Amino acid sequence: MNGTPVIVVGSGPTGLLLAGDLATAGVPVTVLERRPHGISNLSRAFVLHARTLEQLDARGLADGLEAFGQRLDTLRLFGSLTIDLGGLPSRFNHLLVLPQYEVEQALERRAVEAGVDFRYETEVTGLSQDANGVTVDVRGPDGVTEPLRGEYVVGADGMRSAVRDAIGLPFPGRSVIRSVLLADVRLAEPPETLLTVNAVGDAFAFLAPFGDGYHRVIAWNRAHDVPDGEPLDLDEIKEVTRLALGRDFGMHDARWMSRFHSDERQAPAYRVGRVFLAGDAAHVHTPAGGQGMNTGLQDAANLSWKLAQVVGGHAEPGLLDSYQSERHPVGRAVLRSSGGIVRLAMADRPWELALRAALTPVLDRVAPARRRMLGQLTGIGYRYTAPRGAHPLTGTRVPDVALAGGGRLYESLRGGRFVLITPGAYGDPGARKDRLTVERWASGRRTTVLVRPDGYVGWAAEDAGEGVVRAALATHVGGQ
Template sequence: MSGPTTVPETARVIVVGSGPTGLLLAGDLAAAGVPVTVLEKRPHGISNLSRAFVLHARALEQLDARALADDLEALGNPLTRLNLFDGLTLDLGTLPSRFRHVLVIPQYEVEKVLERRAVEAGAEFRHESEVTGLSQDADGVTVRVKGAGGAGGAEELRAAYVVGADGMRSAVRTAVGLPFPGRSAIRSVVLADVLLDEKPESLITAGAVGDAFAFLAPFGDGYHRVICWHRGCDVPDHEPVGLDEVREITREALGRDFGMHDARWMSRFHSDERQAPRYRVGRVFLAGDAAHVHTPAGGQGMNTGLQDAANLSWKLAAVLHGRADSALLDTYQSERHPVGRSVLRSSGAIVRLAMAKGWQLPVRSVLMAALARLAPVRARITGQVTGVGYRYRASRGAHPLAGARVPDLALAGGGRLYEALRGGRFVLVTPDAHGPEGYDAGEGRADRLAVVRRSGGRGTTLLVRPDGYAAWAAEDARAADIESALAAHVG
C-alpha cells in the first residue's frame, strides 16, 4: 500500500476535545495525511473518572478496522448476554459480527489506545487550551484559544474545518449558536468507585426496585464503579455524596451492597436527553456528546460518538485531498443525526421501563413477555443497542445493500474485510468466482482503494466505504459498471 498523500498546512482540521470521539477522529485524519490539532482544556492525562464502561459490537468493528480491537479485547471482559428486566435477555451470541459480545472495559482504556494511535500518526495536541470563540468565512475557521500550551495567553488558530467533540457543554456548539434542546431525564445520579467484599455473580450487575436503580461494573484493578439513583433524591450536583447513601440505594435496588468500602472517588451528576438540531454549521461540525447526550441505559454513549467520528473522518479527508466535493460533508448530518435521535429514544425507553412503578409494573411484565416471544423484535432491539442494526439511506433505485453495514467477510487467499479496511481506504470486494477477471483499480487509486476477492462469494460486487458501509453494490457487475462506481465514490 502506498503511504497517505498529505494536504497543505492551510487545510488543517482542529478537533476540540480529547475524549474517545475526538481521539478517533484525530487519529483517522492524521493517518490520512491531514494536519490535525487537538485542543483540550484539561491538563494532559487520562482520567479514570469516565462513565462509559462498554464497547458494543459495531464500535469494536470500527476499532478492528484500525487494528485496535484485539488490544482492547485482551484488556476487557466479554459479556455474551444482556439481561434487562422481567426476564428479557438479549443473546449477543447470534450477532452477525466477529464480536458476538459486549466488551466491559473502562473508557480510559479506550482513550489510551486511541491517543497513542493519534500521536504516532502525527496529530498535534495542545492541552490546557480552552476555546473561547470562533468565526468562519468562505476559506476557513478562526478559533480563539485561551491559555494555549499552558502559557496563559490568548491566540487565534486557523483551520479549514473545526470539529467540536467537547462534550455536553460544548464551547464549539455555543460559538456557532446552536441550541441543545431536551431535558434532564434523571437527576442526582450518584457515582462511586469502591472495593467490594462480595464478588457479584455477573460481570455487570444492574437492577431496579421501587424508586431505586443501581449498576455495578469492574474497573479491572479491584475497584468497581457504582452508578445508582433514587427517585426520591433530587438534590443539586454539587451536594456531597457519602458512602452510606451509595450503600443504601444499592441495597434497595439490588438487595445487598456487596460489602462496599474504601471509596476512592464519589460524585453526583444529572443525565440529560438532548440533541443539536444540526451537526454541521458551515465549516464547523459537532460529534459525540457535543451533538447528542442521553441516559446511560444500554451503554450507547461512547459507542455512538466513536461511530460519529468514523463517519466524518474519511469524508473530511476526501474533501481536503480534493477527491470529493464539499457536498459530501452534508451526508454526515443526514446519516448520523437520525442515528443519534434513535439512540435517544431507545436509551430513554430502557430507563423508563427500568424505573416503572405501581400500575406500570404489570404492564411492563406483559410487554417484556411478549417481546421475549418475538424473535424479530428482539433482533431489532439487539441491533440498535449494539449498533450493528443501523444502515444509511441510499438513493432511489440503488442496490438493496447500498447504505448497509457490511459485516466482516472472509477473503480469498486469507484475511478479512476489516483487515483490508485498516488502510483507511475504500475496499472493492469482487466475488471469488464471478468478478471481472483481471480487474485493476487503475493507476493513481492505490492510496485510496484496495481490491480484494471474497472467499466463496456469490455474484455481488461491493464497494465498501472506509467506515465499513456499502457505498455501491451490483450483481454480476461488469468492469465498466465498477469503473463508473469508483469514479462516483472514490474519485
C-alpha cells in the same frame, strides 16, 4: 496566522478517533484540549458494543482492548428478561466491559503515532467562519489569546461544548433523572454475575467489573432528589445499592464518587458551514444501555473519511452534508431507546408496569423484535438511507466477511481505505491505491461491493462489468 486543514476541539474518545483517522489518511490535524495532558481514570463510560468494536477492529485496536476488558455474553433487563448475545451477526457477539480510559489510551497512542498535533491547556474562546475556512480564537497555557485558522473545525468537546455555543446552536432537551450516583469501588463479596442490575421501588443499582479489582456502581433513589453539588459519601451509595440489590457486597475503598443529572438533548444540526459537532457536543442521553461513548465513536468514524476525501480533493464538499443526514437520525434513535430503557426499568405507575409486563415476553419470544432491539442497542442494526434506485445493499453495514487468500474485511479496512470486493480479478487501482484496496470474495458471490472506510456499502451491483466498476470508483473514490 497559523493554519491546519482540520481543527478538532476535545481529546475524548470521539476527538481522538477522528483525529487519528485524519492523520492516518495524511490530513494534518490539530487537537485543542482545555485540560492538561493526562488521561483520567475517573470516567463514566465502561461498555463497548459490537459495532464500535468492529470500528476499532478496522483500526487494529479491538483485539488489544478485548484482552483488557471483561466479556458479557448475556443481557438481563427488567429483572426477568435474559438476552443471549451469542447470536449477534458479528465477530464481537458480546459486550465488552472496559473503562473509558483504556479506550482513550489506545486511541491517543494511535493518534500520536500518526502525527496529530496536540495542544493542551488550550481553550476555545471564540470562532468565526467564512467561505474559505474557520478562525478559532484560542487561549493557551500562557494566558495569551491568538487566532488559529483551519479549513474545517469539529467540536468534540462534550455536553458543554464551546464550539456549539460559538456557532449559536441550541441544545434542546431536558433533564430526565437527577442525583444519579456514580462510584468506582472495591467489593468484599463479588457478585455472582458479571453484570448485576435491578430496581426495587424507588431504588435502582447497577454493578459491573473493570477487571482491575474495581467495580463501577451506578445507583439512583427516586425518593432522594438533590442537586448535583450535595455532598456524597460511600454510605449513601451502599444504602441505595442495598435497597435495589438486597446487599451492598461489602463496598469499600472508593477511588471516585460523583453525583450527576442525566439529560436527553440533541443539537438540531450537526453541521453549520465548515463546523461540525460529534459525540456529546451533538447529543447526550441517559446512561441506560451504555450507548454514549459508542455513538460518539461511530459519529467520528462516519465523519473522518468524508473530511479526508474532501480535504484531499477527491470528493466535492457536498459529501459532508451526508454526515448530518446519516448520523442525526441515529442520534435521535439512541435518545429514544436509552430513554425507553431507563423509563421501563424504573416503572412505578400502573400503566408503565403493564407496558413492561407486556413487552418482556415479546422480546423474549419474538425473534424479529429481539433482533431489532439488539441491533439498535449494539449499533449493528442501523443503516443509512440510499439514493433512489440504488442496490439494496447500499447504506448497510458490512459484516466481517471472509476474503480470498484467507483475509477478512476489517483487516483490509485498516489504513482508512475503501475496499472493493469483486467476484473475480479486477485491474490495479492505479493512483487510487492509497485510498482503495481491491479484494475478492472467498465465496462464489457475484455481487461487486464498494465498502466505505467506515464499513458501510457505498455502492454495489450484480455482475458488473469493468466499465461500470470504473465509473463507480470515479464517483465514490475519486479520479485516478
